Amino acid sequence: MARKKPPTLLPDASCLQLVRLEADEQSLIAIVATTSSGALCPLCQCCSQSIHSRYTRVVADLPWAGWGVRLELHVRRFFCQNQECKRRIFTERLPGVVAPSARRTTRLTDLLTLIGFALGGEAGNCLVERMGLEATPETLLRLIRQQEERQVPTPRVLGVDDFCFCRRKSYGAILIDLEGRVPVDLLPDREAETLKKWLLAHPGVEIISRDRGGAFAEGARLGAPQARQVADRWHLLANLSDAMQGFFLTKQPLLNSLTQKPEAEASSEVSQAESVPWHTGMTKRGEEKSLRLHQQRVELYHQIQDLAAKKIDVANIARQAGISRQTVYNYLEMKQPPERTRIPRGGKKLIDPYKDYLVGRWNDPRVAQRDGLSAEIALQARSIVLLVLGKR
Numbered sequence: 001m002a003r004k005k006p007p008t009l010l011p012d013a014s015c016l017q018l019v020r021l022e023a024d025e026q027s028l029i030a031i032v033a034t035t036s037s038g039a040l041c042p043l044c045q046c047c048s049q050s051i052h053s054r055y056t057r058v059v060a061d062l063p064w065a066g067w068g069v070r071l072e073l074h075v076r077r078f079f080c081q082n083q084e085c086k087r088r089i090f091t092e093r094l095p096g097v098v099a100p101s102a103r104r105t106t107r108l109t110d111l112l113t114l115i116g117f118a119l120g121g122e123a124g125n126c127l128v129e130r131m132g133l134e135a136t137p138e139t140l141l142r143l144i145r146q147q148e149e150r151q152v153p154t155p156r157v158l159g160v161d162d163f164c165f166c167r168r169k170s171y172g173a174i175l176i177d178l179e180g181r182v183p184v185d186l187l188p189d190r191e192a193e194t195l196k197k198w199l200l201a202h203p204g205v206e207i208i209s210r211d212r213g214g215a216f217a218e219g220a221r222l223g224a225p226q227a228r229q230v231a232d233r234w235h236l237l238a239n240l241s242d243a244m245q246g247f248f249l250t251k252q253p254l255l256n257s258l259t260q261k262p263e264a265e266a267s268s269e270v271s272q273a274e275s276v277p278w279h280t281g282m283t284k285r286g287e288e289k290s291l292r293l294h295q296q297r298v299e300l301y302h303q304i305q306d307l308a309a310k311k312i313d314v315a316n317i318a319r320q321a322g323i324s325r326q327t328v329y330n331y332l333e334m335k336q337p338p339e340r341t342r343i344p345r346g347g348k349k350l351i352d353p354y355k356d357y358l359v360g361r362w363n364d365p366r367v368a369q370r371d372g373l374s375a376e377i378a379l380q381a382r383s384i385v386l387l388v389l390g391k392r
Contacts, residue, residue, distance in 0.1 A: 009030070014096075019074075048078040060134070116141065116143050158184070
């Protein structure tokens, strides 16, 4: 097993030698000379030892203990011995040290590129300054753009989600390998046709995790019909949160009665409420939920207007109300409290083919005993069924 070479002060000790070290108030200067007897012509690769002249170039190198380090390279020019070569005079190359015409060493360029990828422009620039280096945010971004795109294999499990290039104006889509946890590609928009073309050009996707957007669903169906489409974790939790919120809003009178009445009377009401099948009074519960949600929006509207009248800025209003700044702007643009909206319901539901079976299991008290479930687990299972069917 090959041993790793120990780090040295010089970028490449095999072709450079340190002449002396100098220091000023801001940096260290290492005077370095080349050690090879000849050099290869960059055009014809012919070796030459005929020296034409010498010159000096100064390049930045890795910092040392917070001090900037500069290399003063003493390099040579050679005559090309190949009579057919178009270049008569050339400068010796140091590929392991510095690129032609570059102002920094190769290893410093690699470090700045890594910082740019990790932190970006502005944050990366703050770290670079603390290290005693000089590089603008634009330099870090330019180094990132100069890197060649790495070809990644087509993922088996693909995650698709949208993001905004410019908020509320232009949107794109990001594709992620969920098994490798690495980004795969960026799409210029979130249209179904764009995702379809990408999937057709990259066959082999077996599972597609996406949100509930219809464009992604259509693009996945056309581009990878054999792939299974699933909801991502965030939207599963968001759906559960919405269902739980709606469920407890409809049970608010019952919860209030529990805090006001004796435990015996309250427990009898709870048992009676639980014995009522989920499918009775759905319209009434939905109406109660809608009324309470509307009341919450009206109260939020008045709260935001009162805070704005006190000359409180949008950021603090959003922080106190627990909402986003964009929501605050939307409420501030309203001339009156938001009106109650109604969503028409109709048509065939996805749950209809399974409703009879689920209702039977919901109303059958022997299900828990037959399945060997405890009363607590059976109650949790019934609550989940209620949430799912109510959400449908």
